[in-house]
Amino acid sequence: MAKPFSIRHQPGFTAIAALCFFALYLPILVLVVYAFNAASSTAEWGGLSLKWFQSAAQNTQVIDATVRSFQIAATAAVIATIAATMAALATTRTPPYPGLTFKYAAINQPLMVPEIVTAVALLIFFSRIKIFTGYSGLGYLIAAHTAFCIPFAYLPIRARLENMDLTLERAAADLYATPWRAFRRVTLPLLWPGILAGLMLAFVISLDDVVITEFVKSGGQDTLPTYMLGQIRRGITPEINAISTAFLLLSVAIVTLFFFVSRKRD
């Protein structure tokens, strides 16, 4: 007998899906397993051990890079989220007008321009400024990260604003709230989950960046990802696996938090 018709069942789909999942998760699984390898090369298996986690935790270069990554990610995410919140308010709390689409495009530019192009442009631009001002601190990395984090912070905030009932703000104004107090007492509390989601997303994106960071950083400004890239050039030890695994756990934790925060009160 023929099965009842359903577009969910197409020949070969299950096999393709299985293959994709396999290709996606098997390498990560292998990476995580080898982080617990007692041998000193990823080419052999020497039994279970936590020694590479210990060695990574004691490696001052790793510690420095991690601290720097967090400094940059935290600062860039906060600035990007503030900018994104203002941009989202400006683009949603207005009737559509010609040029609004252009503004969307401008805000989301980092999603569309190839990262390597931005990286090269920033490299050239910042090197001039470095010569001019003599300043070569973390400011350049923070500025660059802020720029490409804005669209990631912007999207969840805008989504939240678009779902918000505009009459609530009107009701606040009707009840004698000035625009600023209406924002503080009504819009902001209701927008808060969107802002937190945007903040976390921006944080993770900044933490993960390699290309722009690699081009923009000055000497001794490795972040965790660029440090790992540098190490891999010299041959892979299970310490890299251990760092990757820790990194993975952190990202999963943040994304999980993001999920719960953005789901709250909906």
Place this chain on the structure above:
Amino acid sequence: MPEKPDRNAIEVRGVRKVFGTGENAVAALATVSVSIRENEFFTLLGPSGCGKTTLLRLIAGFDYPSAGEILLYGDDIAPQPPFRRPVNTVFQSYALFPHMTVAENIGFGLEMLNKPKAEVKARVAEMLRLVRMEQLANRRTSQISGGQQQRVALARALAPQPKVLLLDEPLSALDYKLRKDMQIELKRLQGETGITFIFVTHDQEEALTMSDRIAVMSAGRILQVGAPRDIYDRPADRFVADFIGESNFLKGDVTGTDGGRATVKLSSGTEIRASLPEGFSPSGSVTVVVRPEHAQLAAADGGAALQGTVENVVYLGTDTHFHLRLDDGVPFIVRRQNARGGADSFAAGSRAGVVIGGDAAQVLRD
């Protein structure tokens, strides 16, 4: 009905509102003028899309008129933003703040007016009592029923003691029974607070039962303003007569006028007397309206104004509708209140006359 003082709370003078520009321009309000008296329950009545919400939004300050002025006790408020106008709104969707409790919602306006904490607290308690919500003061607004949300919205808008309260179809989301209760509740609140209410509805029955005065609107215009009785008994034009209650329309020619009344010769040849709308002295052909309950059935050929055949008799419990076809082909409905044990004297198919009393007919300004 208590005497209402004759001061105007709101005066709308030549207000026009156009949305869009060029070819897309829509005149939501085409030059509207109306005065709303202090302390009255004033209703804007009209079908959906006739501009009721637009007029309310202009008074609240969410939008600005394209032309004309809006006076609140003589002052032009058109340039003021909504948060400076002593006018509050009950929104159709209630628009309660979901992150605040019932009490916080009610106190919001007073808080924004920077009233002392103790005063806010006392007033919130008073409002909770007024709308009978004392028990639910600390609930979230998502944890109360639709009818209760409606009352919170009312209390929140009344708490700052606005000069005028605007209500945009506040009862339309409630079911029938609750709507009836809230109609009475609203009338009570208006009486107790003495605040001028401007109430918007598309429900004629609601407008008739609740209002001191009604403005009937259609397509961005106000067609007639008057007490419910005036509007019902003396509709000024065909739209008003058609929109409110049931109507019989008769064609005729004016043969003479005197002191607000006209003699109209109907197409059947009979002459009847009909009231004229104020300041209207027609000549030639006119339309006359007669409400179904203002006409009586009589024996056929007994000298009644109109003659016809009963086509249909519809029994409705409290009254009976007799659907007639007049001899010139025009349909006519007569409504008669049922008395206990009264027999159906006019069965379908029988001949009948229709008597139109001295005050039953009204000439329409067409």
